[in-house]
Amino acid sequence: MSRRYDCVIFDLDGTVMDTSEGVVRSVQYALRGMGLPDDDMERIRRFIGPPLHQAFTEFYGMKDAEATEAVRLYRVRYAQAGVLEYTPYFGMLELIREIRAAGMRVGVATGKPEVFTRVILKDAGIEDCVDRLITPNLSDKRQDKPAMVRAILDACGEKAVMVGDRCFDIEGARANGIDSIGVLQGFGSRQELQDSGATYIVQGAQGIRHILGLTRERGRFLTFEGTDGTGKSTQIERLRAALTAQGRDVVVTREPGGTPICERIRGLLLDKSSVMDDVTEAYLYAAARAEHVRAVILPALERGQDVLCDRYIDSSVAYQGYGRQLGAQRVMDINREAAADCMPDRTYLLTLPQQEARARIAGRGERDRMESAGEAFDRRVAEGFLHIAQQEPERVRVLDARRSVEDLALCIAQDVAKLKTSGGAVR
Numbered sequence: 333m334s335r336r337y338d339c340v341i342f343d344l345d346g347t348v349m350d351t352s353e354g355v356v357r358s359v360q361y362a363l364r365g366m367g368l369p370d371d372d373m374e375r376i377r378r379f380i381g382p383p384l385h386q387a388f389t390e391f392y393g394m395k396d397a398e399a400t401e402a403v404r405l406y407r408v409r410y411a412q413a414g415v416l417e418y419t420p421y422f423g424m425l426e427l428i429r430e431i432r433a434a435g436m437r438v439g440v441a442t443g444k445p446e447v448f449t450r451v452i453l454k455d456a457g458i459e460d461c462v463d464r465l466i467t468p469n470l471s472d473k474r475q476d477k478p479a480m481v482r483a484i485l486d487a488c489g490e491k492a493v494m495v496g497d498r499c500f501d502i503e504g505a506r507a508n509g510i511d512s513i514g515v516l517q518g519f520g521s522r523q524e525l526q527d528s529g530a531t532y533i534v535q536g537a538q539g540i541r542h543i544l545g546l547t548r549e550r551g552r553f554l555t556f557e558g559t560d561g562t563g564k565s566t567q568i569e570r571l572r573a574a575l576t577a578q579g580r581d582v583v584v585t586r587e588p589g590g591t592p593i594c595e596r597i598r599g600l601l602l603d604k605s606s607v608m609d610d611v612t613e614a615y616l617y618a619a620a621r622a623e624h625v626r627a628v629i630l631p632a633l634e635r636g637q638d639v640l641c642d643r644y645i646d647s648s649v650a651y652q653g654y655g656r657q658l659g660a661q662r663v664m665d666i667n668r669e670a671a672a673d674c675m676p677d678r679t680y681l682l683t684l685p686q687q688e689a690r691a692r693i694a695g696r697g698e699r700d701r702m703e704s705a706g707e708a709f710d711r712r713v714a715e716g717f718l719h720i721a722q723q724e725p726e727r728v729r730v731l732d733a734r735r736s737v738e739d740l741a742l743c744i745a746q747d748v749a750k751l752k753t754s755g756g757a758v759r
């Protein structure tokens with residue numbers, strides 16, 4: 333397959349990693365050394381991105397010799413500690429390895445001196461993935477991105493794309509007639525990237541992957557729903573074991589829950605001493621979902637893992653929409669933004685006659701706040717779930733929870749096997 337690009341040139345700071353902590357602390361050190369105050373954070377943060385000498389000159393009105401001394405001081409602190417004060421952006425190191433594994437070349441054009449850049453690349457475990465590293469000469473006062481990009485093109489060929497977070501990167505690409513990808517996760521704004529003429533603007537690693545044609549298969553998002561006591565956990569565990577045995581990477585999680593903050597919200601919601609309005613309750617479930625989707629579900633799906641989730645948005649529609657009678661549409665509206673448009677590929681709805689469900693949970697000790705809402709509430713919830721299933725027969729499979737555990741597990745595993753892993757279901 334012929335690729336649109338066979339070389340990807342990365343800027344480092346603000347693109348692959350956030351090195352701001354080391355930069356900020358070292359600028360402060362240099363300012364103190366020059367007898368200047370070190371607490372004007374707004375001004376100091378502007379040092380992230382542009383060449384250092386230029387920044388000292390422009391932001392602090394230094395003369396050439398002063399700026400040179402400030403850069404020297406900066407480098408003393410930076411070499412000692414600042415160099416390793418960095419945080420890689422989500423998925424970027426992985427992406428660089430993938431690019432290399434896909435047979436493309438990787439270039440790095442950074443304003444950081446070579447010694448520091450090598451320390452960082454080694455520490456981040458991507459040193460071996462970089463075919464061509466171009467750094468400024470230590471005596472250079474201005475960094476010349478266009479010339480750096482040119483040097484990489486000379487070594488790696490012209491079918492290249494530049495990835496960066498600031499106008500300097502985009503301009504470096506344009507000066508050489510190549511495409512550029514502006515990333516928003518760094519320090520430049522959308523406006524800056526647009527104005528400098530970025531060919532594409534994306535959030536981060538996943539967007540770059542799309543442009544490079546490296547999209548991985550997404551994992552499958554499978555949810556389990558039903559009233560309390562229908563045996564969801566048992567079936568989730570069975571499916572987890574079956575998928576793992578097939579070599580799939582599986583994440584099991586639950587709602588409300590799945591992260592420390594979501595577990596705290598869960599505590600509030602299920603605590604019998606909590607008194608709250610039904611609307612508050614709906615928003616709390618949605619708040620927990622917003623965090624859970626962003627912190628757990630979407631990252632896992634993007635890594636290609638299958639996600640098995642005990643309850644999801646259908647529980648909100650059934651419990652708050654039907655049970656609390658807020659209305660299905662209203663609850664969906666509350667959840668649209670919370671769920672980041674992430675809907676399950678398949679939902680297994682386990683059903684039981686109400687008496688049987690009640691009998692099953694009777695032996696579980698004290699009931700929580702939701703389990704104490706009464707029989708009429710439970711009936712409305714069960715009807716709500718069936719209504720959802722009728723409206724979305726493609727997504728929701730209704731299963732009679734009175735069937736044996738084995739029988740249900742087999743039925744679910746067979747259905748999952750037919751589900752493509754190609755994604756596209758995260759809408």
Ligand code: TYD
Pocket residue numbers: 559560561564586587588602617642643644645647648649651652702703
């Ligand atoms: P949980 O102990 O997980 O119930 P179960 O073991 O039956 O799955 O408790 C979650 C409770 O929260 C459960 O009663 C259903 C309720 N719930 C909602 O009301 N709305 C929601 O959006 C979710 C996810 C759960």
